[in-house]
Amino acid sequence: MTTYYRDPDVLITSSGVRMNGHEFRLPELIRVWYTKGARSWGVIAWRGALGLAILLPLLAGGFAVLVALAMDASFTTTLTWVLAGALLGLAVVPVADLLLERVDLSYDRGSRNLEIWGRVREGDVLLLRTNDAQRFGRVYRALQRALEPAVRR
Template sequence: MTTYYRDPDVLITSSGIRMNGRDFRLSDLIEVWHTKGGRSWSVIAKRGVLGLAILIPVLAGALAIGIALLVHMDTAHTLALVIGGVLVGLAVVPVADLVLERVDRSYDAGSRTIEIWGRVRGGNVLLLRTTNAQRFGRIYRALQRAMEPAVHR
């Protein structure tokens, strides 16, 4: 028996699958497909907020430098504003890596609900519902690989 995918909730082997607390033999599955729900605007809004978290300090630093160059002040104040603006802008660099990592993880997780459905003799069965796009992709590919040999037998 070949195991194509395994996690605490899903098991896909060459002989059958376990999803959503139910067991099915591959030969019981007549057809398998997936559907995608609507976008979660809250996830998209969080991505926008993360983008602003990077841009606001950069804009503040650029504004300080711009003010220092446009307003006629003594050299000490101008130099202080320029150095302060550069430091604020540079402070974003270590934080940007962390923020961009969170943005990457939000894309991996996805912004919509994805479902895997199967047709058995008794009708259509919901096999899996998730918002994690990366996990969905792994499970769906494993399910396709597992079902392919069953079709050719």
């Protein structure tokens, strides 16, 4: 028996599938497909907020430098404004990596629910629902690999 995928909730082997509390032998699955749910606008707004958190110090620093160069002030005042603007713009560097990592994780998880459905003699069965896009891809590919030999028979 070959194991294609295993985690605490899903087991896909060359003999059968266990998902969402259902267990099926591979020949019982007549058809398998997936659906995508509606986008989660909260996730998309969160990504936008993270992007804005990265850009705001840069924009504020650039604006401070522009104000310093545009105002008619002494050299010392202008230099102070330029240095303050540069420091404000550089303030984003330490946190940018953390924020960009959060954005990456957000894309890994996805912005919508993904579902794997199967058709058996009794009707259509929801096999898996997740918003984790990476996990969904791994499970769906494993299911396809497990079903390939069954189709060729």
